[in-house]
Amino acid sequence: MLENELIYFVVLAATLIVIALINSKNIVVVAILNGSFSLFTVLLYLILDAPDVAMTEASIGVLVFILAVFTIKANYKESHLFEDRFKPIIFIACSLMAAGLIYASADLPEFGSPKFNNYYLLNSGKEIGINSVVASILGSYRGYDTMLETLVILIGGIGVLLISQANISVDNHSDKLITLMSRIMFPVISLFALYIQFNGENTPGGGFQAGAIMATIFATYGLANGKLLFLELVSLNALKIIAISGVILFFSVGLLSFIMGGEFLNYNVTFGQHIGITIIELGVGIAVCATMLMIYIGISDASDKSL
């Protein structure tokens, strides 16, 4: 089957990258290898029928690389300091763990077996009424999960800002070609993010993906131009308020259905499932995008200051 050969090709490439990553002493090389590992991970997710996850991983991979560039810039050193004498022990422990887990994995269901509880696939079409099963589980069946995950990343973003003590610094270092490219890419990719956001019910996509893509293109623009596009319009405090308002939008949809006599996050008593999911996806998108930008500002500012 072609699928299996593709999987083995991707896994082989990823394994080679990881072996190179273990031995690499240069941290810039490690960051680049990590980015290419992320690329092959995206391919693997696509082959394994998870386009939603692949889309998220693609944009998150870019974002992590940008953050890594700032971290490395702040503390770049050519050589490492000491040799760890516990390395052989750690290696043996990890090998034993791998052997044990692989031995235990014989009990797992065979790869590609069609036996699972397919309640969602059978019923989401008539209960929720949207085509993307992933979006209906994310927004409705497991709405609590998604709501609190949004809160978790908001806390993460606030944590980064608190640790970095950022206030926005604007410096102008720019290369003409890269600036031009980022300006050409910006409208196209932000339009794509909006499409992913508002068409997420019928195609793969949704709030998480759209927020991550939007934040990535803003951060890429900031990396190329030395400052963020919107900083003349929006201050850092306003960005915090936008991020919190995304989470509050999600909570208030839940609370509204609570007030109107249903369970928390039961859209049937308020807007109906389709509109309810659209609204909470919008809240997720706003919260994710603003939080990722907060993280970007925090790390880039701390990196600039520490030089």
Place this chain on the structure above:
Amino acid sequence: MHLINLYSFSIVLFCIGLYITLASEDNTKKLFGLGLFQNSVLWFYIALGKVGGGIPPVLSDSTQQAFSNPLPHVLMLTAIVVGVAIIAIGFILVIRINSKYKKL
């Protein structure tokens, strides 16, 4: 039952990520190891959800085909975004530690 499959690859990746996290000297590289560690868990769950010959779980008019399991996709979707928040906290801590103590 042969053991060369995607599950064992993700387990090996899991242990490699753990090894890099524990054994490398550079704090930034430790964080990349943590990222691999996390990615391996995602690989494992997505591989569990795959159905042979299946298509992505987006309903359409032709209902005759087999879909892959959407539940692991949802769980991993949120895990990725939370993971980047964790890595970002790690990065900012590394920057602050190094700017305070001037060492790796």
